Amino acid sequence: FLSIPSLSHSVISQTSFRAEYKATGGPAVFQKPVKFQVDITYTEGGAAHKENGIYSVTFTLLSGPSRRFKRVVETIQTQLLSTHDQPSAQHLSDTTNCMEMMTGRLSKCGTVPKT
Numbered sequence: 651f652l653s654i655p656s657l658s659h660s661v662i663s664q665t666s667f668r669a670e671y672k673a674t675g676g677p678a679v680f681q682k683p684v685k686f687q688v689d690i691t692y693t694e695g696g697a698a699h700k701e702n703g704i705y706s707v708t709f710t711l712l713s714g715p716s717r718r719f720k721r722v723v724e725t726i727q728t729q730l731l732s733t734h735d736q737p738s739a740q741h742l743s744d745t746t747n748c749m750e751m752m753t754g755r756l757s758k759c760g761t762v763p764k765t
Contacts, residue, residue: 654725665690668712671722684714684722 659669671684687710694704707730711719 654722654729657722659688662687671714671718673718682714682718684719685712686710686714686719686722687712 654671656674657669657671659667661667666687666689668685668687670686673681673683689708689710691706691708692703693706709719709723709726
């Protein structure tokens with residue numbers, strides 16, 4: 651999903667990065683960028699089975715309009731769920747209802763504690 655147009659990113663660690671989405675075109679008032687952090691954590695299976703395990707992807711809004719943040723995350727979710735060659739794609743689609751919005755955070759497959 652890092653190939654989405656208008657999305658730039660910088661790597662923080664192997665499982666964490668910061669991203670910025672800038673809309674192009676239209677009036678300047680609608681072009682406020684959305685900055686967010688993405689954290690990837692391993693959630694299920696033994697250490698020996700990481701290649702077949704389940705990973706959680708947590709998106710944390712750092713700055714920008716929350717509505718645009720939600721749309722960007724929904725676009726990313728659509729791309730992740732359309733990947734048919736990954737065994738966890740079906741599990742992700744089964745757990746769509748576990749996405750929750752709490753204090754500017756969206757978490758897939760679980761809740762994010764309030765900070």
